[in-house]
Amino acid sequence: MAQVSVAQLKKTYHKTDVLHGIDFDVADGEFVALVGPSGCGKSTLLRMIAGLEDVTGGKISIGEKVVNDVSPKDRDIAMVFQNYALYPHMTVARNMGFSLYLRGGAKDEIARRVQETSAMLGLSDLLDRLPGQLSGGQRQRVAMGRAIVRQPSVFLFDEPLSNLDAALRVQMRADIRDLHDRLGSTSIFVTHDQIEAMTMSDRIIVLRNGKLEQAGTPLDLYDRPGNAFVAGFIGSPAMNLLPGEIVEGEVRLNDKLTVPAESRAAGSVIWGIRPEHLDWTPEAGSGVISGTVTGIERTGSSDLVIADCSGCRIMAVFQERHSIERGSTVHLRPRPGFAHLFDAETTVRLA
Amino acid sequence: MNRTADKRRFWGDIAAFAALTLGALCMVGPFVWMISTSLKPIAEQYDMRLIPQTMTLENYPRLVDIMPIHLQLLNSFIIAGISTFGQLLTCSMAGFIFAVVRFPFRNVLFVLLLITLMVPAQVTVIPQFIVFRFLGLYGTQAPLYLPAFLGGAFGTFLMRQYFLTIPSELAEAARIDGASLARIFFTIYLPLAKPALAAFAIFAFMFSWNDLFQALIYLPSNMEQTTVTVGLALFQTQYAGQWPLMMAGSLLAVAPIILVFFFAQKYFMGGIAMSGLK
Structure with a gap:
């Protein structure tokens, strides 16, 4: 497990500033939501933590280590994508075990961990299916399973619930939070849905136009919004x-x-x-x-x-x-x- | 009101159907005629009946006696097979890089590559010939398939377009999972590109199989070592007027292509629609 810290983080795309110096820390084991309207830079920020985007300026540390130039696979992170990004031609079991396989894990060890994780997520009966044969909610669980099976220090979620219907979303909200508590991992969760942020996270970071507007616990933000934007954004x-x-x-x-x-x-x-x-x-x-x-x-x-x-x-x-x-x-x-x-x-x- | 519309649509359908049928007949006609002629005895070759009066298969063994068409078919098959493999391998690699990897001047390089589509093969034939003669490969089959291993603009374009339709999150998820670029290509992108690979394989195979120009230049001009296209061209000059034999040879030459079309038409049509070209 590890804390994540972001210092004066800047990102520029084709001379357009997307992030203008963001600072925040995520404590070990904390569940933090990054929220903001679309285009606020929250996904870019998450992708930079994942190592999928280059850092223009500033520092990202995971654990005690600055990871600006560390490749994604060596950051000890796992990411759940909005569209799940399951490998369509691999079975659920292979999807989940792929990262362990690439790390050269022993076959029975991989099988054991995939079994364990799938049992935890109620996927045991689906291990031989292809992603195309699963419902949206099941795919979502497989995507979670693929992240969990590696036992990373940090989980990154990029709007993982936005493709689910409303009822399922409410249930997955609770399930994800529950998993987070059980695994004791550090989680960073990107969403544009302030209800998701309010209900799931220990702390919320509100972004707008590449700037940090306010960071605080959900009730802090609700009771004492730091500015009119946060006031209007949080609460429904x-x-x-x-x-x-x-x-x-x-x-x-x-x-x-x-x-x-x-x-x-x-x-x-x-x-x-x-x-x-x-x-x-x-x-x-x-x-x-x-x-x-x-x-x-x-x-x-x-x-x-x-x-x-x-x-x-x-x-x-x-x-x-x-x-x-x-x-x-x-x-x-x-x-x-x-x-x-x-x-x-x-x-x-x-x- | 509704009935007139229905009626109009009915006659419209009839007209479209008639036009398509006519088109199909124009396309199929020569093939049917080729089959018909190949089954006629030489004596009846100018008999204009579609169904031969005397039907015979004798033209086929006679053709093989005169010209080793089986060897030529084998040569064609080897050359087309190897060059198709080469094209699939290199074009899919290049297409993958253009589609997935971000690097400086990527688009400029891609446009440059596309511009080479406008350079006719005849323009490069002399320098290419000099290179292959220098390498001591003149008179072998190598010049016909080696260039396929150096990629190609059309195939690279086709594969790039297909790879662009694969969500980039797959590559990103794989990077986080710990996959190298080569691993992402071989384990994820290539298996997912099967439809595009199949379509392109047909293009590449057909292109190589139908090639007369390069084969004429590089292969020894004896009947055993040449390809079926050259063989037929030589046959036409030496045995002019023997149409049933000629048609039997032509039929054998196009049969593999027709078979491939027949079994892979789904992919082929998909490939054309996908490339948005031709």
Whole structure:
């Protein structure tokens, strides 16, 4: 097992900067998710750790060793690809045993380890099948098995769940986390899905445009997003973010809409509140946001209401069912202590 | 409204079918005629019936008596076989490198390679001849198959295009698994390229089998050591007018190609569609 550390890592493709100096550490045995919108450089970063991309600048270390110029096979890593990258003409057993075979392992030793791993993943009956004869979920498991069988120090996952259907994804989320805990390995997991990141990881690293936006535990990022981007990216449905002006202890969102500021900050700000932190109230009043319902999504467990509040689009989630319909008026009270303020210019969180 | 559309489509189908049938007849006609003539006795060679009045196989043994066509077929087979192997090996290697490995000036080099497709074989024949004579290979079969081991633009292009369709993650997964470039090529890419290899093998075999020009230049001009294409050309000049014999020889010469087509047409069509050429 080993820690991974990335220092001032830079990547340039054809004179375009993809990563602008990224710094972070992954502790031994930690499960870290790299998240960000597409094009943020998260996959490139993972591929650089794997050794599939050259390093333009900075350092990558695995264990105590700088691996910038170490070939992928000598980095003691295993990677699970988004499309699984199983060898289509090899059986499940050969796919899983291929790396051991290339390392010159003894035949019965390879067979034993493949058996062991496949039993752990429930693949024992599929060892003689070809990847083409497997379902998506089974292929995903084989890809995992191929990584596990080598007992690497670091597991790298490149959006491994995005080709699965929703139900399977939820199950594999738990399974992967479970495997991680059992094997005690270090894992780095790339995803664009913040729910995956939130539910699986010990720590989340948010990237945007090749820069690190924030790193922290899932709840840290949810409770205290460091800037407006992280605030909007983490959490689902996304946080309401509205530009406003602080005047006399109140945030003036527009001519008709003001909410309590709960801060001594002044000037132009972005005011944020999560949909789940807006409470339904029967009547309008001071500090209450009133608006017309323009959309409503009922999932059974909760109602998502989209309202037009004097020109601001605001989303709210209610656990209870209220008699709301499209076109009706709704009154929302921001739960005290749950609003966020960000600097309008830099979008950085204000204390 | 719908019925007129149906009707129009019906007549459209009929027209297309008729045109295709006509085309097929034009293609098959000469072959049928060749078979028919090869089965006629010499005396009836100008008899214009499609089904011979007297059907006979005597032309075949007579042909072998006059010209050792079995030896020529063997020569053709050896040359075409070795050069097909050479082409498959070197073109797939070159195609793999162009498709998978990133190196400086890769695209420039690839375009240069493609440009060589525009150089006709006749242009290089004299320098090539001088080289082979210098090597002491003039008069042997080697000049006909050795160049195949030096790659070829068409095959490299074809194989590269196919290798590009294989997801690059396979090579990356293999690199992480610890495979060398050669291992990735032989264990992963080559087995996956079987359809492309089969299609290209047919192209290469046919090209070499049908070659008259190079064989005429390099091989000794006696009937035993030459290929079947040269043999038939010589036969035509020496035994002009003996059409049934000529057709029997031609049939034997094209039979292997037809057989290969018959058994591998699936790959062959796939190959044409894949290359997007010809």
